[in-house]
Amino acid sequence: MHETIEPAILYTGTPVVLISTLNEDGAANLAPMSSAWQLGWSCLLGLDASSKTLQNLRNTRECVLNFASIDMVEAVDRLALLTGSRRVPLHKTFLGYRSEPDKFAAAGLTPQPSILVKPPRVKECKLQMEARVVSIAPFAKGDSRMAIPVRAVEARILRVHADPCLRVEDHPNRIDPDKWRPLMMSFRRFYGLSDGLYPSRLAEGAEELYAPGARGGLRGVASKAIVRAASARYDVREPPELAPGPETAGEDV
Numbered sequence: 001m002h003e004t005i006e007p008a009i010l011y012t013g014t015p016v017v018l019i020s021t022l023n024e025d026g027a028a029n030l031a032p033m034s035s036a037w038q039l040g041w042s043c044l045l046g047l048d049a050s051s052k053t054l055q056n057l058r059n060t061r062e063c064v065l066n067f068a069s070i071d072m073v074e075a076v077d078r079l080a081l082l083t084g085s086r087r088v089p090l091h092k093t094f095l096g097y098r099s100e101p102d103k104f105a106a107a108g109l110t111p112q113p114s115i116l117v118k119p120p121r122v123k124e125c126k127l128q129m130e131a132r133v134v135s136i137a138p139f140a141k142g143d144s145r146m147a148i149p150v151r152a153v154e155a156r157i158l159r160v161h162a163d164p165c166l167r168v169e170d171h172p173n174r175i176d177p178d179k180w181r182p183l184m185m186s187f188r189r190f191y192g193l194s195d196g197l198y199p200s201r202l203a204e205g206a207e208e209l210y211a212p213g214a215r216g217g218l219r220g221v222a223s224k225a226i227v228r229a230a231s232a233r234y235d236v237r238e239p240p241e242l243a244p245g246p247e248t249a250g251e252d253v
Ligand SMILES: Cc1cc2nc3c(=O)[nH]c(=O)nc-3n(C[C@H](O)[C@H](O)[C@H](O)COP(=O)(O)O)c2cc1C
Pocket: 016, 029, 030, 031, 032, 033, 034, 035, 036, 046, 047, 048, 050, 051, 052, 053, 054, 076, 077, 079, 080, 081, 082, 083, 084, 085, 097, 185
C-alpha cells in the first residue's frame, strides 16, 4: 500500500548543469542547478529569484548550460553553498551559504570562451550549450509550499558543443548515451546513471526525424509539410489560467 507523504523536496533525479552568466562588472558567475530540462532546442530553467544567476540572466539574457559528468562531482560539490551575490540573501545565510566572487577558481574549473554569447563555457564539461533567454516568468505563484520565490526561465539553445568522445561513430550530430555519463541530483544527493537497461522503442527511428527543418530533399519537404499541418491543428490558444486547487492532497482515489 502507498502512503501519503509530504517531502520538503521533490527532486526525483535530474542532471546537474553548471550555468555560467556574466556579472555587471563582466566577471563570470557559475552556479550548479538541476531544475533544467530541454524540449527540442528550447530549455526551461527553474531558479531561485534571489540568485545572482537570475539577476545576470535578467541583465544580459545570455548563459551557457554546462552539463556536468560523474567525474566532475567534487568540483560541483565545491560550488554548493556558494553565491555570486555580494550580500548573501537571508534564507541562504540560514542555510550556510557564503559569497564567492570567483566560482571558477573555487571549483577548480577552467573558463573557455564561447562563440555566440559572452559568458564562458566550462572546459571540463563534455557537453555545453550556449543559450539566450526568451522569457522569465513567475513559477509556483501562490503555492504556499514553495519556500522562496522562484522563476521559470525559458532559453533558446543557440549552439551545442560536444567532446568528440561522446559522439556516435559515423554520426557527427548524435550523442551516444552509452558514452555520456551525466551527473545526476536526486533528493539533494549525487548519482550517476546505470548502464542502458532495455532496448527503447522510442529510439528505434532515426534521431533526425526530430529535426525536420534540417532535412533536405523530398523527405525534408514532406516532413516540413507534416510539421506545418501539426502546427495548424495543435497550436491553439490555451484556456485561461486555472484557479489554484486546494493545497493539501485529498484521500487517495
Ligand atoms: C547540485 C545542485 C543543484 C541545484 N539546483 C538548483 C536549481 O535547480 N535551482 C536553483 O535555483 N538553485 C539550485 N541550486 C542552488 C544554487 O546553486 C544556489 O542557489 C546558488 O547560490 C546560486 O548561485 P548564484 O547566487 O551565484 O546564482 C543547486 C545547487 C546544487 C549544488
